[in-house]
Amino acid sequence: MTVYGLIDCNSFYCSCQRAFEPRLKRLPVVVLSNNDGCAIARTAEAKGLGIKMGDAWHLIRNERKLSGVQWYSSNYPLYADMSRRVYQVLLEHVPRVEPYSIDEMFLDLTGLPGDLADRCEMIRARVEQITKIPTCVGWGPTKAIAKLANYIAKDRPEMEGLCDLTDELVRMRFYRNLPVSEVWGIGRRLVPRLQGAGIRTIAQFVEADPAQIRKIMAITGVRLQAELRGESCLKLSEIAEQRKGLACTRSFGQPITSYSDMREAIAGFAARAAEKLRAEKMDAGHVSVFIQTNPHRRQDGWYANQAAITCAPTNNALTLIGTSTRLLRAIWRDGFRYAKGGVLLNDLAPAGQQSSLFDQPEEQSPALMDAMDAINRRFGREAIKPLSTGVERAWRPRQGMLSPRFTTGFGEVMEARAW
Amino acid sequence: MSAYAGDRTTGFASPAADAIEGPIDLSDVLDLRRPSRYPVRVRGATFSARGILDGDVLIADTSGQQASGQLVIACAAGQVLLAELQARRGHWWLVSGDDSREPIRVDPAQDVDIWATVTGVVREKP
Numbered sequence: 419m420t421v422y423g424l425i426d427c428n429s430f431y432c433s434c435q436r437a438f439e440p441r442l443k444r445l446p447v448v449v450l451s452n453n454d455g456c457a458i459a460r461t462a463e464a465k466g467l468g469i470k471m472g473d474a475w476h477l478i479r480n481e482r483k484l485s486g487v488q489w490y491s492s493n494y495p496l497y498a499d500m501s502r503r504v505y506q507v508l509l510e511h512v513p514r515v516e517p518y519s520i521d522e523m524f525l526d527l528t529g530l531p532g533d534l535a536d537r538c539e540m541i542r543a544r545v546e547q548i549t550k551i552p553t554c555v556g557w558g559p560t561k562a563i564a565k566l567a568n569y570i571a572k573d574r575p576e577m578e579g580l581c582d583l584t585d586e587l588v589r590m591r592f593y594r595n596l597p598v599s600e601v602w603g604i605g606r607r608l609v610p611r612l613q614g615a616g617i618r619t620i621a622q623f624v625e626a627d628p629a630q631i632r633k634i635m636a637i638t639g640v641r642l643q644a645e646l647r648g649e650s651c652l653k654l655s656e657i658a659e660q661r662k663g664l665a666c667t668r669s670f671g672q673p674i675t676s677y678s679d680m681r682e683a684i685a686g687f688a689a690r691a692a693e694k695l696r697a698e699k700m701d702a703g704h705v706s707v708f709i710q711t712n713p714h715r716r717q718d719g720w721y722a723n724q725a726a727i728t729c730a731p732t733n734n735a736l737t738l739i740g741t742s743t744r745l746l747r748a749i750w751r752d753g754f755r756y757a758k759g760g761v762l763l764n765d766l767a768p769a770g771q772q773s774s775l776f777d778q779p780e781e782q783s784p785a786l787m788d789a790m791d792a793i794n795r796r797f798g799r800e801a802i803k804p805l806s807t808g809v810e811r812a813w814r815p816r817q818g819m820l821s822p823r824f825t826t827g828f829g830e831v832m833e834a835r836a837w
Numbered sequence: 838m839s840a841y842a843g844d845r846t847t848g849f850a851s852p853a854a855d856a857i858e859g860p861i862d863l864s865d866v867l868d869l870r871r872p873s874r875y876p877v878r879v880r881g882a883t884f885s886a887r888g889i890l891d892g893d894v895l896i897a898d899t900s901g902q903q904a905s906g907q908l909v910i911a912c913a914a915g916q917v918l919l920a921e922l923q924a925r926r927g928h929w930w931l932v933s934g935d936d937s938r939e940p941i942r943v944d945p946a947q948d949v950d951i952w953a954t955v956t957g958v959v960r961e962k963p
Contacts, residue, residue: 440912440915440916440917440948440950440952441915441916443915443948502872503872503873504872506871506872507872507873544900547899547900548872548873548899548900549872549899550899550952824875825875825876828876828894831875831876831877831878831894832875832876832877832878832917833877833878833879833880833917834877834878834879834880834895834910834917834918834919835880835881835916835917835918835919836879836880836881836882836883836884836889836891836918836919836934837881837883837918837919837920837931837933837934837935837938
């Protein structure tokens with residue numbers, strides 16, 4: 419019988435910050451989204467103070483009861499490296515691991531010797547010892563059941579971080595008592611429609627007529643029913659499929675009002691997107707650029723537009739900056755306060771394959787990009803960069819509470835006092 | 838990058854062409870790709886007698902077994918410390934490199950934990 423596990427890191431971003439700052443151990447910690455906008459990760463202590471996901475920092479920061487909260491800007495280089503460490507530890511104990519998100523991984527536990535609960539407990543202990551990140555593990559015969567088991571392990575302290583849903587009778591007991599909204603893939607919009615059909619609990623969902631479910635949520639719903647009955651439909655995939663599109667977009671730290679600042683920002687996004695393309699050895703054959711004002715401040719005037727063009731496949735930063743800048747010029751309007759912009763690349767294909775006979779050979783030499791990537795790998799991101807991407811970058815996102823990159827920047831590693 | 842490594846000579850064929858090993862990679866030597874390896878910068882010189890100076894970068898490992906006499910990275914009262922670990926009277930103790938300080942007993946319930954053991958040291962400008 420197949421057995422899938424799902425291991426989920428508790429308040430992952432906060433736990434990464436705590437790993438390197440023991441003084442945070444019992445303090446409420448909150449990590450904010452890009453631009454220090456809103457809460458995206460909270461420790462149990464922060465949840466206990468009433469901080470919700472998505473709470474805007476500038477609205478709650480001065481509340482007296484939150485004066486002890488430790489706020490952090492999101493430090494993605496740190497989180498990516500810690501996710502890599504968690505993944506590697508897992509691979510030492512199970513043969514196949516699927517990194518489903520930065521903080522959740524599916525495990526293939528099929529046919530492993532010994533007691534599964536013991537093994538999962540040992541895996542949790544090892545992950546915590548090596549990465550300092552606490553986790554919960556749930557397991558069962560399908561991925562959807564493993565996901566639900568994980569939710570139960572996390573939600574109920576008495577489970578002590580583990581939940582085994584391999585037994586059908588155990589499963590049915592939980593199904594009868596859990597709302598259908600706890601099922602993986604059943605989002606807020608589907609819940610009222612399911613309730614309208616008399617489906618409130620997971621048990622009711624599993625027992626519902628597949629024809630009815632198909633009407634409400636198409637074939638995915640029918641598959642989900644099968645998964646919850648214990649018939650595996652979703653397989654483990656060890657890495658993400660080749661992507662179809664790639665984007666680099668940002669909210670600006672302060673609104674952009676001048677064309678030259680926006681040109682800098684867009685050139686920066688194009689350069690970053692091109693760098694990601696080259697890292698994946700892909701070319702893009704379609705470029706689009708968008709800019710928009712803040713939709714929540716329409717009294718300041720509202721404008722949003724985008725432009726796109728098909729081009730000869732390339733991953734050259736200079737070519738893509740040129741194309742993006744031309745697109746920006748077509749959509750730019752003076753007199754607005756722009757809050758967000760981005761560059762999206764599509765029609766991705768393996769690098770170096772010319773798509774048609776009539777494509778011009780690249781004017782820009784790939785050697786320059788190779789050299790730029792090599793220098794930046796060695797001396798750090800943007801050690802050299804196209805000047806069009808700006809120097810001062812007044813528009814750059816606010817990251818006022820950024821911790822050091824403890825594991826990826828040699829000048830920023832954790833410090834220990836010789837005692 | 839197509840760099841010359843002692844192999845692709847233009848005139849006389851390199852007799853070493855089949856024996857290219859490349860430069861020494863210190864991240865391999867220090868095993869930095871292991872998930873349990875973390876660099877930690879030392880501040881202070883109380884362990885200079887053991888060859889650890891202010892500004893050194895220690896390679897700390899979080900997977901290992903602890904042994905008496907080993908240098909460890911420890912957390913005590915919310916601070917990160919470099920200390921010597923010693924087993925005495927059935928307990929682990931953090932011992933200072935400076936004899937004037939009393940040892941601290943390792944006790945996770947009192948927030949005195951061992952974070953990692955020290956496996957190597959890197960000194961940039963000796």
